[in-house]
Amino acid sequence: MNAKPAFSADAAPSSRAIFDVAIVGGGINGAGIARDLSGRGLSVLLCEKDDLAQHTSSNSSKLIHGGLRYLEYGEFGLVRKALREREVLLRCAPHIMRPLRFVMPHNPSMRPAWLIRTGLFLYDHLAPRTVLADSASIDLRHDPAGEPLSAECVRGFSYYDVQVDDARLVVLNARDAADHGARILVRTPCTRADRGAHEWSLQLLMPDGTRATVQARMLVNACGPWADSFLRDCAPGVDVRRKLRLVRGSHIVVRREFAYDGAFIFQNSDRRILFVLPWEDDFTLIGTTDMEHRQSPDHVEPTDAEVHYLCTQASRYLRQPVTAADVVWRFAGVRPLLDDHASDPASVTRDYLLEEDHSAAPLLSVWGGKLTTFRKLAEESCERIVRRLGRGGPAWTADAPLPGGDLSQWTKPSDNPRRAFIDFVSALQAHYPALDPALVRRAARCYGSRATRWLGEAMSPGDLGAEIVPGLREAELRYLVTQEWARRADDVLWRRTRLGLRLPPHQRAEARMRIEAAMDALLSSPSH
Structure with a gap:
């Protein structure tokens, strides 16, 4: 700009x-x-x-979790601290967080069943829970989670963590x-x-x-x-x-190919783990790697080798293989870890x-x-x-709720933040019957009870101004500029809204130009 x-x-x-x-x-x-x-x-x-x-902070695995695998490295204090925070944060921001069921198919060649059960027992009991359910052993031949998995996945384990919009x-x-x-x-x-x-x-x-x-x-x-x-x-x-020891974690995003709305945790052949997560309704997020990053942290991208690794490891468990051609987006973040001289980047505290x-x-x-x-x-x-x-x-x-996290004016009192959020979405959609339900649902997820600050009293889509790119109207962009410090198109497309995911790659450059032109007009306006 x-x-x-x-x-x-x-x-x-x-x-x-x-x-x-x-x-x-x-x-x-x-x-x-x-x-x-x-x-x-x-x-x-x-x-x-x-x-x-x-x-x-916007290139993570999008999880609020205890870190089940950290138990293998004896990080009990860290896991306990993290587990205590899951429900604290879920209650503070039910609009950008949700409980997520994880299923781990059992691969006896990786870790014995008794070791996994012991880890899950600790995971259940290191910190109190009132919302998240207990872990369990499951039969994948009869559980809905088994449908996307290969026929070799017969037994498994389930537990719960929390998914978050990190940005x-x-x-x-x-x-x-x-x-x-x-x-x-x-x-x-x-x-x-x-x-x-x-x-x-x-x-x-x-x-x-x-x-x-x-x-x-x-x-x-x-x-x-x-x-x-x-x-x-x-x-x-x-x-x-x-x-600091900089460790790169890379992720890929593919179109969602199965109905199951939970997450998977796969044990890799190198004894690392892989998350396969539902994301933004229509996508699946797969990650992550643990690679030493010796370049500048200013510009971090997944390598082709990392993309191949993620596709290969996911395909070991899924019925439908994942290929590099399926990837609609890739991203990587650098974790700034304390250098404890561990030989394996995955084991660094x-x-x-x-x-x-x-x-x-x-x-x-x-x-x-x-x-x-x-x-x-x-x-x-x-x-x-x-x-x-x-x-x-x-x-x-x-x-204290984060902005938009107080839903009390829209819902009945509830001890279950997820139930309260679902009720809030229904109430917000009823309040804006002339607007696309998908737009209102996204507004609810992004902004919570503050969605009304840009939805206003809209009685039709036109009341929100022109559509700048698919799914983004002038009223929302104005809010992002004036209230959320958005200054460039990618701030909007990839961090504030994630609408960039829904744009074909060949349309992204034009979308950036359209958004930046609209932002130029907003930032130059005497009223702002």
């Missing part, structure tokens, strides 16, 4: 402003910390060099942070962080090319895969003692470390972590920050 007048949310902060905390990094950890801190009454600035969730999880945390007073700046790299005795001075490169300086009493380094390089390159004088440096103006660096434990990581981070700064309220996020 060409340069355009600064949107009000992109305007440089006043050079006289002093924030309590500046956060560098707009992934899930940075957004989660910004939300928690601002809700405790601290003044917060978050800057992100690209889009929110553009990298690791929207980040955006909703940022939105809640902003609603509590935080300043969120996207497309705004921090080019230098100078440390004083009591404050940090940060140099920011604004979206319009100008430079701004802000002050903060404390700095949080939540740069994910860039956490070590940010300190080395942009924070002179800071001693960098940690090293997924736990996190919070490192404090109080030698001058305080610094908190976030090393490692995973999507599932982001809220707990943020809570622990904020407890340390509050103690250090001597101000701020108590922890609050465990019981």
Whole structure:
């Protein structure tokens, strides 16, 4: 896109402003910390060099899960922590999360049945559950999950985890942070962080090319895969003692070819596991790999060898083989893992470390972590920050809905967040009888109870403005620009809505041009 007048949310902060905390990094950890801190009454600035969730946080396996396979590596503390978070997050955001049944066909050559039963027993009992069902042994010859599987898959096991829209999880945390007073700046790299005795001075490169300086009493380094390089390159004088191990996880997406709406977990011949997940109604998501990533984390793509690996491993279990020609989209994310010197990338710990440096103006660096434990990581981070700064309220996020997650005005009280969401979709569709039910259902899933903020009082599709690309109308785009920091077409197509999946590859370039033209008009409008 060409340069355009600064949107009000992109305007440089006043050079006289002093924030309590500046956060560098707009992934899930940075957004989660910004939300928690601002809700405790601290003044917060978050800057992100690209889009929110553009990298690791939107390129995950889309799961809130304990990590069943981590039990094999003795990571009981991490698994317990993650299992405790599943239902906490499900209740906070029932619109972007849903319980998901996983089925693991038993392959005796991989792991004995007793070992799997023991692992599932621990998985059931390491943390309390009120919504998710128990694990079970199943006969795949009579279970609906057996229909897509090869005839050799006779016995198996089932258990439950939670599926999430990872990119929207980040955006909703940022939105809640902003609603509590935080300043969120996207497309705004921090080019230098100078440390004083009591404050940090940060140099920011604004979206319009100008430079701004802000002050903060404390700095949080939540740069994910860039956490070590940010300190080395942009924070002179800071001693960098940690090293990250970057591990690439690649995924492929194919058209959905079977009716079963649950997930599979397959044991691979190399003793790794493979997820086969329902996604966005009409697609199947297959992943992931664990490959050392030695290049820059700025641009990460699956290799052809990884695509072949995923197709081959999935085809070992499925009746309908998966080929590279079936792939409609591929993506990869780099996991910033603490280097524990494990020989196998799959066994590197997924736990996190919070490192404090109080030698001058305080610094908190976030090393490692995973999507599932982001809220707990943020809570622990904020407890340390509050103690250090001597101000701020108590922890609050465990019981607070994310934006759109409070469905109480639309549904009867329910202890089951999934049931409440299904009722909400029905109520929203009844409220907008003239709109396409599929559009209203997608609006419900993306925005929850905030969907009405752009659906308004629409009595016909035309009330939402022109259709810019299939499924996207002007009213929604305006909301994404003004409320969710969308600045480029891919922010909309691949992170805020996932509508890019439904576009044939040959139409994607034209769709980007149409969206960016509409965004240009919005961002240049005097009313915005």
